[in-house]
Amino acid sequence: MSNSEMQYRELGSTGERVSAIGLGGWHLSLKHVDEALAIRLVRTAIDRGITFMDNCWDYNYGASESRMGKALRDGYRDKVFLMTKIDGRSKEEAAKQLDESLQRLQVDHVDLVQHHEILRFEDPNRIFEPEGAHAALLEAKQAGKLRFIGFTGHKDPAIHLHMVEVAERRGFHFDTVQMPLNVMDAHYRSFAKMVVPELVKRNIGILGMKSMANGILLRSQTVTPIECLHYALNLPTSVVITGIDRLELLDQAFEAVRTFQPMTDEQVQTLLAKTAEAGANGEYEPFKTSSIFDGTAQHPDWLGKEPQRIQQLMMA
Template sequence: MKGRKTRRNFLLTSAAVASSIVTADALINNTSGTPSATMPERVLGRTGVKVPILGLGGAGTNTPLDKPDKEREAVAIIERAVELGIRYFDTARSYGTSEIHLGKVLPTHRAKIFLASKTDKRDRDGAWRELESSLKRLNTDYLDLWQLHHVSFLQEIDTIFSASGAIKALEEAMQQKIVRFVGITGHHDTQVIAEALRRFEFHTTLIPINAVENHHADSFIPAILPLAKQQNLGVIAMKVPAYGKLFQTGGLENIQQALGYTLSQSGVHCCIIAADSVQQLEENVQAAVSYQPLTNQQLATIEQRTQGIWQDTTFYRSWN
């Protein structure tokens, strides 16, 4: 294992990044990049950073972002996302070529974006190796947010917080200013995420918040959101349309309903949604631009509407 000084030198010699992006959001039909409408923004908990309510997810069933043979399509989506005012970009070392595709577009915009990646390694050395690889692939010398990826079992918690666990890598990376903030993600067991949040002062958590979660007996909405608010955690919502399954017969009508439900949950600061195409990205941004908080009655109506599809659409709970 490399010494800390060697690792730091390696990271600092990666590609320099120092440009800016369009400072305001563009409405989707505006292809000139001239700002004409903005997405609402929220402060991401104790990070103190203000982000738009919609970020671009880096992986999905049909998105080109994590596929090696879809570079042209992936680059087009990422470039359009920047034009439309998206500043939060989500990826992970395990997301195929997602980091590589992002690394082809984002360096010239680095100063104004919030870049988040993840590691699924539970030991210190393994996590460090993934961080070095992520930075190289992303063509940057730091991450705004580095997260422990899909933590699912209590045994993993014990490994992560052991003397040689991944939490050591997170702490060291922050100390060396290679990582600004650290977080934890999971979509399997709320007790696991809650236990991790009790053991360490994370800055953020990335959890499933959508229109079918509350039908599940172990919903992240009542189990994690109050704890996150108590700790002033930044909460990023995932699985917002459940890879489109929320739009099946008997479900929701459109992305406006799905996004509206998620962002109307108290304590949620932003959400990440992958895009299969530029057109779908534009539809997602339009929904974010026009977002208005839903009333309790509207939220209840959506929950009632999705009661018959929740078992099929919470499939992600079985992913480990």
């Protein structure tokens, strides 16, 4: 798909080309966004050239997927690269959540499913257990319910690297990895410095999120929204996913793409110098430094049962 308002990028080694900006699903069901507006936002974004649709099984307890599903009727599904995420760590829970997502999205398959909120060092091994979530996604892929597999997280770059390493030990290559990439990240537990280079080496699609951290970064009064989006677009991202809950923010995203030019090292360093003090201790990245953003910590039942093998070891 080609559109003069949007740029398109390769999605790692998948062979897919996707819009440089992705529409974040969480914002579609915020209290001040009614269903009619949510549908209008999705369809207007697609009409103007955004093809990457982000969502998750747990966003607003399924309401975000339901609204996106309604928006993707009438031929819109065929115009997008549709992604959702599941929280389940067990095979049983992951399969159940994926089927619920497909039902809410009103589709027979999604293009990408990601293991969501890889926040703990134990998550990778749990997912890659014989009866873990990854087995469910592989079966779903074989059944035609999904095309590609990735993972997300927002806590610590070391955990992301561990997930990649665990997958590689089991002979699996992720198609995508999603993480916070913003002007504050460069100064504190940096995904851009630690994770991005490893993904580039492996030709894994890089999905940036939290470019403004739901507006929290802007409260530092050090950068503008356009600067935030330009910084994330300047990284080797395939997609920068951004939350859009009103048409003005959709215009802002397209303005960022329209005015984006690859930044020189000097321009990047000038921008990062503006945010160095504010970003030094993670204050404006509470998803790294607190549990407020950790949905699976607040709802551990979403993860499913611990592996039976571990339970048996405990009882031996």
